[in-house]
Amino acid sequence: MATVSPTAAAPGAAHPADVPAGERGATRVADRVVAKIAAQAAREALRDASTVRSDAHASVSVRRREGRQDFGEARVRVAVELGYPSDIGAQCGAVRRQVTQRVRELAGMSVPEVAVQVERLHAPQLERSGRGRVR
Numbered sequence: 001m002a003t004v005s006p007t008a009a010a011p012g013a014a015h016p017a018d019v020p021a022g023e024r025g026a027t028r029v030a031d032r033v034v035a036k037i038a039a040q041a042a043r044e045a046l047r048d049a050s051t052v053r054s055d056a057h058a059s060v061s062v063r064r065r066e067g068r069q070d071f072g073e074a075r076v077r078v079a080v081e082l083g084y085p086s087d088i089g090a091q092c093g094a095v096r097r098q099v100t101q102r103v104r105e106l107a108g109m110s111v112p113e114v115a116v117q118v119e120r121l122h123a124p125q126l127e128r129s130g131r132g133r134v135r
Helices: 031-049 088-107 124-128
Strands: 055-065 075-082 110-122
Touching: 031 075, 031 088, 075 088, 088 110
Parallel strands: 075 110
Antiparallel strands: 055 075
């Protein structure tokens, strides 16, 4: 019985190292994956900055750039719920920094813009009275 080496190529086939990089194919990170990374990063930033329960979700617009070695550019829009009273500006800044860093690390994409939208504010004094959220 003959054994075949895993590195043996079919007759006439080019060795992978002989194929130019532009012809080998490409890896693409799906927009929904980037959105999940961004939402998780926003939750991480808010969990570190506050003791109040917060929620975050993200929508992402990914713009591909031809001829680049990286995975493109992601413009991220994140919607968050924050505790009130709190330093809203500082929390939004923390979300921007964390989302930028995590998308760059995990998806290999540059993030020139992170827009943070505060959807709701949670006031503990209102939660006790049953009204809960400030809109």
